[in-house]
Amino acid sequence: MNSDGSEPRLIGVDWGTTSFRAYLLGTGGAILRRIELRRGILHVEEGDFEGFFRTHVGPWLTEYPLPVIVSGMITSRNGWIETPYVELPAGPEELAEKLTAHRLADGLEIYFITGATALDATGAPDVMRGEETEIAGALDTGLTDGLLVMPGTHSKWVKLSTGRIAAFETFMTGEVFAALRDATILGKLMAGTEPAPEAFARGVRAGFASPGALLHRLFHARTLPLMGLLEEWETADFLSGLLIGTEIGAAIAGRDIDCVSIIGRSDLARRYGEALGIAGIGVVETPPDLATRGHLAIARMAGLMEG
């Protein structure tokens, strides 16, 4: 037993489509060791998820026979085991109740956290796998109500209410940006690598002011340079701002929102923070490593660990 509170208690794994992150977690949530690979479920050969898992996490388990809790796309149809989505509202308690225990041949039990699904007003479904665990981590920091955004290739806007997820919506903004850059006439203009903050802000304002006009305003990424009203090297940041501004305008439409919490510390998260500021919306940063905090909160709620 370490006297400094760093006794290992749990192994948490965040296993996504293109990444694998495993954490040896100590008393009080300290991250004692971490493995972060840019190889996710897409890169597991012949569906041998157990082999992949044992290769990377096996040495820890030999040393510390701890409970293992896993979140992310690993519970999707293309993952290790497919688990049914939990319906909203859902918080750490519902996620703990719906844990799926998977026993391996040698008796090791792995606990899978399932994803969440939501129906919007039109009856169309939305889904997440992995984000619910980060949100559980955010809830564990004391956040209980309000709107939060999780920037990413597919960003999520999440409404929290009394400590649970009340609703959420996915936006394909990041993937749309990449597709426009790689597969349209706009891409040819995007040679710039220098940041263009003014062009970004201009795009944000245009998108935020009229989210419904996106298919029209995209054309301005071509006409503004054509008419000498934007430098070609600024086009990429104008387009990025236009898309993010459109997303923010759509996500907060009809809501009385003063501030939004952002999960994530990436360059993209910083971009969302800037865009929210330009749109006149306050930003609250959340602490890093919310996935591991979620692993601990859910494991504790499920009685998987001592202390």
Place this chain on the structure above:
Amino acid sequence: MNSDGSEPRLIGVDWGTTSFRAYLLGTGGAILRRIELRRGILHVEEGDFEGFFRTHVGPWLTEYPLPVIVSGMITSRNGWIETPYVELPAGPEELAEKLTAHRLADGLEIYFITGATALDATGAPDVMRGEETEIAGALDTGLTDGLLVMPGTHSKWVKLSTGRIAAFETFMTGEVFAALRDATILGKLMAGTEPAPEAFARGVRAGFASPGALLHRLFHARTLPLMGLLEEWETADFLSGLLIGTEIGAAIAGRDIDCVSIIGRSDLARRYGEALGIAGIGVVETPPDLATRGHLAIARMAGLMEG
């Protein structure tokens, strides 16, 4: 002189980025001969536009030394000669006034119809080159006021007022559809080739109801099949409907519109007609060959031809 009114009077050329169409036009607008090539200004080698033109239209000119009028992207920066845009409002009269005469070495004069530019409420510019001539043709059929749509890779929505173009907006919908199909996860689902009219209608209704939510609703093209609420083979038509419905919703936002005129007879134009019907908006078809009708109207207005 032919007694049946088919005496050649004008050579009209519609020269776009990826197509070249030349027409030998008779008294009263009859198309006596036509050349239609899927090779536009992109395919002219070493900028030899005159050579390309003479190869295809030279034989007509030898037989009939008629005036030649040309419209389309051929007057853009990458075309034969770049002409300044005409500002709105503009109709056949302004287009006739702004014709650019280009004299070749042998004395042949070619008259270029220039494009139009518009500034939207935010000061962002829009441009067209070629469509103004089709619109002049539509005006020549008696249309004077109202909204018309010109479906295409970059569709145009045009507001007519007292026989002139009052305003217009370009939507990149067609190119966005192709980019989503070719460069996102949605493309993998789009294996279907059978038409899926119900999925198309469902997409139209979703897009039309909330044009601002496009970046979110795109994700439904993934989640609906995932949850068994849409067949994978229906995904392409759902997405097509979603984009066109979004465009229609944005184009008519804030306007009191009962019906819209459609220019064009393509499959895409039929799709727009169906989508407008699903959105509860009346559709007025325009006659075919409006570009040549525009060539004649503008040439007549400019005094280029007899009769």
